[in-house]
Amino acid sequence: MIALEKRPQPSRTWAWASPLLAVALTMVLSGLMFAALGKNPVEVIRTIFFDPVFSEFAWYYRPQILIKGAPLVLIAVGLSFGFRAGVWNIGAEGQYIMGAICGAGVALALYPMEARWLIFPLMVIAGALGGWAWAMIPGLLRVRFGTNEILVSLMLVYVAEQLLAAMALGAMRNPDGMGFPGSRNLAQYTSSANLDLIEGSGLHWGVVAALIAVIFAYVVLSRHLFGFHVRLAGQAPRAARFAGVSPARMILMCMGLSGALAGAAGLFEVAGPAGQISIDFNVGYGFTAIIVAFLGRLNPLGILAAGALMALTYIGGGIAQSSLGLPSAAISLLQGMLLFTLLAVDVLTHYRLRFRKRSLA
Amino acid sequence: MTEPLLSLTGLTKAYPGVVANRDVSFDIAPGEIHALLGENGAGKSTLVKTIYGLVKPDSGTMTMNGAAFAPSDPAEARRAGVAMVFQHFSLFDALTVAENIVLGMDDPPSPRAIASEVARVSELYGLPLDPARIVGDLSAGERQRVEIVRCLLQDPKLLIMDEPTSVLTPQEVKILFTTLRKLSAEGTAILYISHKLGEIEALCEAATVLRLGEVVATCDPRRTGPREMAELMVGQVLQSPVRASRPEGPILLDLRKLSAPAPHRFGTPLRDVTLQVRAGEVLGIGGVAGNGQDELVAALSGEMPVDAEMIRLDGTPIGRAGVNARRDLGLLCGPEERLGHAAAPDMTLTENAALTATTRKGMARRGFMRWPQARAFAEEVIASFDVRTPGPGNTARSLSGGNLQKFVIGREILQEPRVLVVNQPTWGVDAAAAAAIRQALLSLADDGAAIVVISQDLDELMEVSDRFCALVEGRLSASRPARGLSVHDVGLMLGGAHDMEVAHVAE
Numbered sequence: 084m085i086a087l088e089k090r091p092q093p094s095r096t097w098a099w100a101s102p103l104l105a106v107a108l109t110m111v112l113s114g115l116m117f118a119a120l121g122k123n124p125v126e127v128i129r130t131i132f133f134d135p136v137f138s139e140f141a142w143y144y145r146p147q148i149l150i151k152g153a154p155l156v157l158i159a160v161g162l163s164f165g166f167r168a169g170v171w172n173i174g175a176e177g178q179y180i181m182g183a184i185c186g187a188g189v190a191l192a193l194y195p196m197e198a199r200w201l202i203f204p205l206m207v208i209a210g211a212l213g214g215w216a217w218a219m220i221p222g223l224l225r226v227r228f229g230t231n232e233i234l235v236s237l238m239l240v241y242v243a244e245q246l247l248a249a250m251a252l253g254a255m256r257n258p259d260g261m262g263f264p265g266s267r268n269l270a271q272y273t274s275s276a277n278l279d280l281i282e283g284s285g286l287h288w289g290v291v292a293a294l295i296a297v298i299f300a301y302v303v304l305s306r307h308l309f310g311f312h313v314r315l316a317g318q319a320p321r322a323a324r325f326a327g328v329s330p331a332r333m334i335l336m337c338m339g340l341s342g343a344l345a346g347a348a349g350l351f352e353v354a355g356p357a358g359q360i361s362i363d364f365n366v367g368y369g370f371t372a373i374i375v376a377f378l379g380r381l382n383p384l385g386i387l388a389a390g391a392l393m394a395l396t397y398i399g400g401g402i403a404q405s406s407l408g409l410p411s412a413a414i415s416l417l418q419g420m421l422l423f424t425l426l427a428v429d430v431l432t433h434y435r436l437r438f439r440k441r442s443l444a
Numbered sequence: 445m446t447e448p449l450l451s452l453t454g455l456t457k458a459y460p461g462v463v464a465n466r467d468v469s470f471d472i473a474p475g476e477i478h479a480l481l482g483e484n485g486a487g488k489s490t491l492v493k494t495i496y497g498l499v500k501p502d503s504g505t506m507t508m509n510g511a512a513f514a515p516s517d518p519a520e521a522r523r524a525g526v527a528m529v530f531q532h533f534s535l536f537d538a539l540t541v542a543e544n545i546v547l548g549m550d551d552p553p554s555p556r557a558i559a560s561e562v563a564r565v566s567e568l569y570g571l572p573l574d575p576a577r578i579v580g581d582l583s584a585g586e587r588q589r590v591e592i593v594r595c596l597l598q599d600p601k602l603l604i605m606d607e608p609t610s611v612l613t614p615q616e617v618k619i620l621f622t623t624l625r626k627l628s629a630e631g632t633a634i635l636y637i638s639h640k641l642g643e644i645e646a647l648c649e650a651a652t653v654l655r656l657g658e659v660v661a662t663c664d665p666r667r668t669g670p671r672e673m674a675e676l677m678v679g680q681v682l683q684s685p686v687r688a689s690r691p692e693g694p695i696l697l698d699l700r701k702l703s704a705p706a707p708h709r710f711g712t713p714l715r716d717v718t719l720q721v722r723a724g725e726v727l728g729i730g731g732v733a734g735n736g737q738d739e740l741v742a743a744l745s746g747e748m749p750v751d752a753e754m755i756r757l758d759g760t761p762i763g764r765a766g767v768n769a770r771r772d773l774g775l776l777c778g779p780e781e782r783l784g785h786a787a788a789p790d791m792t793l794t795e796n797a798a799l800t801a802t803t804r805k806g807m808a809r810r811g812f813m814r815w816p817q818a819r820a821f822a823e824e825v826i827a828s829f830d831v832r833t834p835g836p837g838n839t840a841r842s843l844s845g846g847n848l849q850k851f852v853i854g855r856e857i858l859q860e861p862r863v864l865v866v867n868q869p870t871w872g873v874d875a876a877a878a879a880a881i882r883q884a885l886l887s888l889a890d891d892g893a894a895i896v897v898i899s900q901d902l903d904e905l906m907e908v909s910d911r912f913c914a915l916v917e918g919r920l921s922a923s924r925p926a927r928g929l930s931v932h933d934v935g936l937m938l939g940g941a942h943d944m945e946v947a948h949v950a951e
Contacts (some may be wrong), residue, residue, distance in 0.1 A: 321785040
């Protein structure tokens with residue numbers, strides 16, 4: 084029989100090995116699912132995990148990894164602070180939408196002024212502020228009235244979605260768009276466009292921001308008092324209070340930080356890859372980033388790797404859909420399995436497996 | 445010689461880096477009250493967990509009533525007749541006594557049957573307990589009775605008790621001992637773990653002394669005195685704390701009608717707590733846990749803000765000041781709960797040093813942590829207070845209770861506080877470590893600090909305090925000089941009598 088024995092200290096080896104094991108297990112489990120769907124599992128796995136990087140069309144897909152990965156990493160880094168401190172912002176998707184709306188609002192209000200040096204930075208600030216403000220709602224409600232931030236932040240996603248639709252159909256609709264829903268194309272407006280810094284590389288300002296966020300988070304978590312308090316608040320709330328951490332302030336800081344980063348991610352997306360405010364602007368980055376944050380062990384460098392992996396499944400999944408006719412739900416299932424298996428193998432970080440014979444007593 | 449009930453032969457258990465038990469052998473006879481003695485880290489817990497099926501020994505054997513006994517889990521140990529009352533109670537505050545008892549049983553009878561069973565057992569052994577009461581409303585002694593009754597319902601042959609009296613009043617200890625003697629007379633063996641050697645002398649018929657995982661002595665506590673047993677445990681001659689006579693200094697800590705509502709459902713409100721502590725003075729506050737100790741410490745540490753004027757430090761009102769602002773002014777606290785409050789279990793000792801010492805020891809500059817400073821301070825605490833650990837990179841959880849206690853108390857003392865408030869500074873700590881901690885507190889007072897020691901251990905309070913007062917239901921009695929205070933006086937103060945009322949002693 085197999086028994087679990089608690090380790091005296093969490094294993095460092097397994098903390099890093101378990102995500103890798105989770106990826107491997109996911110490949111096996113999803114392979115079974117693909118086989119059940121009547122596809123060749125090896126081919127599907129190859130298409131999803133290897134084709135985007137190594138196939139003959141990889142020159143097209145590789146930049147896509149940066150484009151898809153950047154918002155995931157940017158949002159996940161912000162979320163990781165809260166998740167470490169025990170503040171559960173589940174509504175990054177809504178903050179992402181609000182960031183896009185606010186940032187785009189600045190550009191649309193100033194259109195067609197030509198002043199990139201002013202407008203683009205202003206958009207970034209507006210985007211971050213939009214996300215921050217949206218995250219402050221569940222934050223303040225939690226601090227003031229003790230509401231559950233998980234529920235409130237999640238419900239605000241749906242409010243934001245309605246607001247997005249209203250914007251795309253009403254206030255922000257393109258006056259020259261012949262009545263079609265959707266705003267002007269920000270990527271074609273030189274003052275607001277978030278284009279590739281190097282043509283065809285996929286490297287836009289959002290990618291730069293994501294990398295800066297990773298470095299910033301790494302430094303703050305390991306070297307700064309705030310990072311220390313974040314870790315303390317999550318691991319031992321009473322000890323954190325004893326160390327002088329105000330729980331209310333911690334909640335607001337973490338909600339605000341994750342909201343601002345999600346808002347910035349929304350802005351970079353709407354000004355570049357998406358190009359416009361449209362009804363279906365958001366594609367779930369805010370939710371997928373939760374998986375990315377945990378897959379990356381809430382560690383900034385881990386999140387970078389996890390974001391790249393998750394972007395890979397998006398792109399590979401897209402290829403598999405078009406070339407192999409895989410249903411899109413299967414890709415979502417694959418991503419869910421990734422989180423699931425990770426949580427399952429996580430046990431190994433804190434426990435060790437013991438195989439022993441059952442004594443006949 | 446009667447046939448032993450439980451016989452341990454050559455038990456050895458090694459963990460990475462330490463041998464917790466090395467070749468441990470001894471016997472327990474039926475009905476014997478057997479003491480297990482040893483410092484923290486001597487291997488008592490590992491040994492007891494082995495008997496209870498929580499730890500599997502690397503080598504060695506156990507026999508129970510002549511048959512081989514190797515429980516793979518506590519359920520199997522319980523089936524063989526071993527029951528254990530842990531130092532930390534595992535009860536749910538919000539459930540009733542009967543519900544808690546049912547939850548801890550392997551094959552519980554119906555709730556109706558359990559109530560009458562509980563009533564029967566508690567009457568039989570003189571353990572008054574109402575099955576319908578909510579556990580959150582019970583005193584520590586009553587909670588322990590719940591645990592004991594739960595064990596007794598399973599009709600154990602061997603009852604293991606880990607530090608059972610650390611939370612009890614003298615009266616409750618008396619009741620417990622009566623129960624244990626009755627059990628023993630009926631043939632139930634008891635393995636009794638305690639640091640209070642006076643109790644062991646009074647209760648136990650045999651004792652096994654462990655040191656660094658090995659059996660170093662066996663004795664009859666009734667003939668070997670407490671001092672000699674302590675020296676067997678430590679392996680050296682014990683020093684009693686000494687204190688120099690101190691001149692009376694100015695008032696440093698001044699509480700004026702400190703009142704605060706209960707912070708949570710099972711908390712205690714503070715009611716008009718008034719006290720003054722002078723530089724160079726040790727004030728002892730006695731009382732049974734749950735009478736406002738945690739709340740008083742929280743109010744003093746700044747975790748629970750109160751009105752500014754209620755607390756004055758050297759004349760400055762600080763009732764609204766934050767935790768670190770108070771540290772900056774020189775008011776430091778050591779809460780009772782080591783793991784999770786005074787220290788973060790999964791963080792390293794370096795990080796735990798930074799937990800409270802960041803402000804006073806300059807461990808942060810412009811918001812950035814100076815980890816080398818924190819590490820150096822952690823090393824200083826480890827060296828000065830003889831904390832047994834491979835180094836400051838180890839987690840707080842990996843330390844034994846006594847070692848961690850030395851670390852968290854040492855961390856505050858080495859910050860050179862002007863006022864130090866400690867709650868249960870030697871709770872669950874062995875004699876040598878407790879003596880070291882008390883000596884450090886006295887030396888700190890000699891250097892001119894004002895010290896408040898909150899404790900349930902009256903011997904400890906009498907040893908260190910200049911003045912003594914009692915905290916009962918959130919009210920603090922007037923203080924009296926500790927010297928010349930009799931046990932009777934203390935009993936009256938603890939009974940809640942401020943002036944003339946007679947203490948209510950449970951029959």
